[in-house]
Amino acid sequence: MSQPEPTPSPAGVIHDIGYRGYDGGRLDRRRIGSALFVHSLRGVFGLGRAGKSKIIPFGLAVVMVLPALIIAVVNVALAGQGVATEPVLQYARYPMVLSAAIAIFVAVQATQAVSLDLRFHSLPLYMSRPLSRADYVRAKYAALTLGLFLLMAMPILIMYVGSLFAEFPIGRETGDVVLALIGAMLYALVLAGIGLVIASLTARRGFGIAGVIAVLTLSYAIVTALQGWVGEMVGDLQTAGWIGLFSPMTLVDGVQVWAFGVETSTPAGPPGGAGPVFLVVTLGVIAVCYAALIGRYRRVRL
Amino acid sequence: MNRTVLRLTAQAMLGGRRVLLVSAMAVILIGLALLVRLIGDISEPDIAAFLQVVSLATLMPLFGLIVGTGTIGPEIDDGSIIHLLSKPVPRPVIIHSKLVVAIVATVAFAVVPTALAALIMGASGSLALALAVGSLAAGAVYCVMFMLLAILTRHAVIIGLGYALIWESLVGSLVPGARNLSVQQWALAVTDALASPGLITANVGLVLAVTLIIGGFVAATWYAGSRLRVLTLATDD
Amino acid sequence: MQIENCSRWFGNVVAVNDVTMTIGPGITGLLGPNGAGKSTLIHMLAGFLPPSAGTVTLDGGPVWKNHDVYRTIGIVPEREATYDSLTGRQFVLASAELHGLDDAGAAASRALATVAMEDAAHRRIGEYSKGMKQRVKMASALVHDPAVLLLDEPFNGMDPRQRLHLIELLREMGAEGRTVLFSSHILEEVEQLASQIEVLIAGRYAASGDYREIRRLMTDRPHQYTVISSDNRMLAAALVADASTAAVRLNGDALHVDASEFLRFAELLPLVARDAGIRLFEVTPADESLESVFAYLVEK
Numbered sequence: 001m002s003q004p005e006p007t008p009s010p011a012g013v014i015h016d017i018g019y020r021g022y023d024g025g026r027l028d029r030r031r032i033g034s035a036l037f038v039h040s041l042r043g044v045f046g047l048g049r050a051g052k053s054k055i056i057p058f059g060l061a062v063v064m065v066l067p068a069l070i071i072a073v074v075n076v077a078l079a080g081q082g083v084a085t086e087p088v089l090q091y092a093r094y095p096m097v098l099s100a101a102i103a104i105f106v107a108v109q110a111t112q113a114v115s116l117d118l119r120f121h122s123l124p125l126y127m128s129r130p131l132s133r134a135d136y137v138r139a140k141y142a143a144l145t146l147g148l149f150l151l152m153a154m155p156i157l158i159m160y161v162g163s164l165f166a167e168f169p170i171g172r173e174t175g176d177v178v179l180a181l182i183g184a185m186l187y188a189l190v191l192a193g194i195g196l197v198i199a200s201l202t203a204r205r206g207f208g209i210a211g212v213i214a215v216l217t218l219s220y221a222i223v224t225a226l227q228g229w230v231g232e233m234v235g236d237l238q239t240a241g242w243i244g245l246f247s248p249m250t251l252v253d254g255v256q257v258w259a260f261g262v263e264t265s266t267p268a269g270p271p272g273g274a275g276p277v278f279l280v281v282t283l284g285v286i287a288v289c290y291a292a293l294i295g296r297y298r299r300v301r302l
Numbered sequence: 303m304n305r306t307v308l309r310l311t312a313q314a315m316l317g318g319r320r321v322l323l324v325s326a327m328a329v330i331l332i333g334l335a336l337l338v339r340l341i342g343d344i345s346e347p348d349i350a351a352f353l354q355v356v357s358l359a360t361l362m363p364l365f366g367l368i369v370g371t372g373t374i375g376p377e378i379d380d381g382s383i384i385h386l387l388s389k390p391v392p393r394p395v396i397i398h399s400k401l402v403v404a405i406v407a408t409v410a411f412a413v414v415p416t417a418l419a420a421l422i423m424g425a426s427g428s429l430a431l432a433l434a435v436g437s438l439a440a441g442a443v444y445c446v447m448f449m450l451l452a453i454l455t456r457h458a459v460i461i462g463l464g465y466a467l468i469w470e471s472l473v474g475s476l477v478p479g480a481r482n483l484s485v486q487q488w489a490l491a492v493t494d495a496l497a498s499p500g501l502i503t504a505n506v507g508l509v510l511a512v513t514l515i516i517g518g519f520v521a522a523t524w525y526a527g528s529r530l531r532v533l534t535l536a537t538d539d
Numbered sequence: 540m541q542i543e544n545c546s547r548w549f550g551n552v553v554a555v556n557d558v559t560m561t562i563g564p565g566i567t568g569l570l571g572p573n574g575a576g577k578s579t580l581i582h583m584l585a586g587f588l589p590p591s592a593g594t595v596t597l598d599g600g601p602v603w604k605n606h607d608v609y610r611t612i613g614i615v616p617e618r619e620a621t622y623d624s625l626t627g628r629q630f631v632l633a634s635a636e637l638h639g640l641d642d643a644g645a646a647a648s649r650a651l652a653t654v655a656m657e658d659a660a661h662r663r664i665g666e667y668s669k670g671m672k673q674r675v676k677m678a679s680a681l682v683h684d685p686a687v688l689l690l691d692e693p694f695n696g697m698d699p700r701q702r703l704h705l706i707e708l709l710r711e712m713g714a715e716g717r718t719v720l721f722s723s724h725i726l727e728e729v730e731q732l733a734s735q736i737e738v739l740i741a742g743r744y745a746a747s748g749d750y751r752e753i754r755r756l757m758t759d760r761p762h763q764y765t766v767i768s769s770d771n772r773m774l775a776a777a778l779v780a781d782a783s784t785a786a787v788r789l790n791g792d793a794l795h796v797d798a799s800e801f802l803r804f805a806e807l808l809p810l811v812a813r814d815a816g817i818r819l820f821e822v823t824p825a826d827e828s829l830e831s832v833f834a835y836l837v838e839k
Contacts, residue, residue, distance in 0.1 A: 100468070176523075209459050225352050226338070385634070
């Protein structure tokens with residue numbers, strides 16, 4: 001039924017349809033940042049997103065955990081027979097063994113964390129809150145780092161539990177595990193930094209993934225091939241060791257070898273006295289990645 | 303072959319970030335060769351082994367992925383392929399034109415740098431040629447395979463990566479039967495045939511490898527054309 | 540273009556439900572709320588989506604998997620995606636070349652002139668406003684002089700001046716005898732432009748015809764009239780006495796009548812007024828606008 005037009009009133013009328021303003025307290029910047037952090041961390045593992053985006057994180061987590069389980073079982077078996085008095089594989093070497101799976105994880109989740117926001121222009125939604133661009137970067141970096149750390153820590157802890165069952169000396173094993181976890185944290189920081197920097201350069205998810213993988217696998221292949229050639233053919237283990245600086249995985253491996261006395265997983269470990277350099281470079285890489293991310297997001301057009 | 307499609311694809315490829323990434327990869331490869339040359343002498347078998355790992359096994363699949371998906375993936379993704387599809391151009395012609403761009407890019411940024419790297423490191427002409435032909439074969443097949451994948455699915459990059467890293471590196475290299483299904487192995491067979499004996503170990507017979515390379519290339523190109531014909535564009539409504 | 544018993548479903552969602560219609564020369568408006576399946580139908584007409592059931596044909600030949608059909612069809616898609624790095628002229632020129640036109644440059648210039656984009660054609664498409672992008676897409680669709688023009692929500696995001704221009708352009712196209720089909724959920728545009736309206740609601744073909752005709756078809760719903768006469772109250776009493784009047788309402792100096800039988804009421808009103816000696820000043824149908832038709836159809 002059509003209503004006749006009301007006689008026009010001199011002033012407009014705003015009707016009360018129950019809308020209420022909010023004058024109460026609001027959570028501060030830190031809470032917002034940590035909410036973003038938690039949300040991103042859940043996103044790293046596909047939680048809170050569509051089913052399909054859980055396949056890769058969970059699949060890769062399984063790929064990471066299974067060999068650890070197998071190693072733990074083998075440890076127990078061998079120890080039971082009295083054949084082994086220490087774990088088959090040192091904890092700290094595990095990330096290097098599964099570096100391919102970790103690389104895929106970083107590539108996919110780094111792009112999922114930052115490329116999607118660039119693609120669908122959802123950055124204004126974040127930045128129009130009392131959340132600075134640096135806060136955004138920090139939250140994302142921390143989330144991906146923690147996610148990677150968890151990914152690596154899970155199998156390490158499983159192997160540790162296996163060692164406990166195998167009744168290896170508890171003190172030694174606990175010390176090793178703690179050092180391995182510190183190493184895992186270093187891996188996580190470096191890989192997350194590199195992954196995020198590359199992913200934040202493009203809004204296309206596929207390209208970001210390809211870029212991260214290209215950098216990680218190519219650097220690893222080149223470094224290990226060079227190390228193999230220089231170390232064995234030319235016989236110059238010193239130079240071969242220095243080459244290890246140029247790939248993220250071998251870089252952190254070098255730090256572990258020097259600081260924790262772990263066996264090297266590369267063709268040539270860091271040369272004597274070079275250990276501190278590896279550590280400094282590692283920290284430098286982390287700092288540079290962080291600064292690059294901050295710079296990138298300061299300049300990105302919303 | 304349609305010149306306009308060629309031109310459009312080439313412009314899109316050269317103007318974007320992809321060309322930066324692939325040229326960086328090429329530059330790094332050559333820089334590496336220079337570095338090795340400066341450090342010391344390297345024997346032919348070592349050059350072969352080195353480039354086999356770096357170029358054939360790592361560079362070519364990544365290259366094929368970046369370039370192969372790059373020629374058609376982004377267009378399908380953001381829907382701008384509708385401008386190509388709404389013209390009376392046969393779909394296989396579109397595929398062929400894009401493939402030409404991909405292969406030319408592969409030759410320019412991967413095959414030539416590989417040969418150059420080999421020469422810089424002091425390899426003989428025959429080894430450099432063998433590596434060039436091998437990487438061309440690998441690159442061409444990868445390009446068309448990943449282009450096909452990009453038409454089939456939006457997750458082409460991840461699946462392609464899974465193939466390259468998991469199948470090629472692990473299964474294809476280790477499991478004997480599976481080697482017959484690995485592009486890398488086919489390329490190795492071709493390289494082995496052209497290089498002096500003993501430099502490269504191929505695990506697949508030459509005849510089989512060549513057949514699979516040509517057959518795979520043709521089949522994938524044809525299939526890509528037929529899939530493009532029935533490509534449905536996502537609608538919002 | 541002929542659509543026969545065409546349906547399209549995506550998994551469990553039926554986007555288009557058993558639609559049969561013919562689209563001929565002139566301007567046809569495809570009207571429906573968002574999610575009604577208009578875009579899906581247009582994609583099927585354009586050969587970008589196969590129907591799950593039924594057929595879509597152009598002059599008897601199939602549209603799906605038939606790339607030659609694009610010689611006759613021009614499509615202006617809704618989505619923004621264009622080659623942002625090209626200039627407007629390069630884009631339309633590429634379009635002309637892809638159509639295999641002999642003098643691509645001249646055709647491109649003509650098309651750009653038709654949409655009034657010659658001045659801006661040297662700038663990159665990435666720098667265009669939304670309306671300009673739309674016009675460039677239009678030029679690219681017109682460059683090969685198609686007999687059929689399909690436009691998906693062409694007025695989306697256009698300011699009034701651009702809209703007028705587009706309406707003029709489409710009117711020209713329709714007058715030249717081309718088959719123009721455009722979709723919209725905004726009623727004013729369809730009202731102004733289309734001689735034939737096809738209404739699509741929830742995937743179903745709800746109605747077709749001139750919008751006034753559509754209204755006429757629905758005689759089971761009360762028509763509403765606003766009557767201003769010399770004695771509304773007496774007129775109301777006289778009207779209510781007859782079965783063709785469903786309800787009367789007096790409001791100020793107007794009388795609102797709901798008539799359940801349109802024809803009978805139309806005959807009745809002047810007779811009743813004359814017999815009662817009442818002068819009729821104004822008789823206005825109150826809900827002839829497309830909006831009320833639409834609202835009614837949606838409710839149905």
